[in-house]
Amino acid sequence: MEHRWSRRNPVCLDAIVFHHLSGLIPTKILDINLEGAYIAVEHPVLPTQAMVELSFALEIAGKQTIQQMQAFVIHRHRNGYGLMFKDFRRGAFQALAGSLYAA
Numbered sequence: 458m459e460h461r462w463s464r465r466n467p468v469c470l471d472a473i474v475f476h477h478l479s480g481l482i483p484t485k486i487l488d489i490n491l492e493g494a495y496i497a498v499e500h501p502v503l504p505t506q507a508m509v510e511l512s513f514a515l516e517i518a519g520k521q522t523i524q525q526m527q528a529f530v531i532h533r534h535r536n537g538y539g540l541m542f543k544d545f546r547r548g549a550f551q552a553l554a555g556s557l558y559a560a
Contacts, residue, residue, distance in 0.1 A: 468486055469486075469487065470513045471484075472484050472486050472496065472512060473512045473513075479503060482498060484498050485497045492542060493531070494511065494540050495537055495540070496511070496538050498538060505530050505533060507529070508543070509529075510525055511540060517552055522552060527542070528541060528542045529541050529543060
């Protein structure tokens with residue numbers, strides 16, 4: 458079950474999802490917050506409750522940094538998925554928080 462503690466922020470970020478059975482899947486992150494994201498996938502193939510790794514780039518202080526986060530597939534809707542982040546490195550959390558809540 459999905460639990461949101463904060464509002465999702467609309468974005469349009471290129472990303473890659475890795476699932477051990479489906480391989481690498483190109484995607485776009487359409488909204489994101491510190492708890493999860495909604496991703497668009499052209500050909501949905503992921504089962505609900507699957508564990509995936511989401512990789513994307515954030516610009517921090519003028520430099521692109523690659524972020525990798527493990528997430529559960531919580532729901533499928535049309536051509537996309539709601540993901541809930543499992544856990545991630547402190548640096549990824551700080552980078553995401555800085556990017557989302559920058560003044």
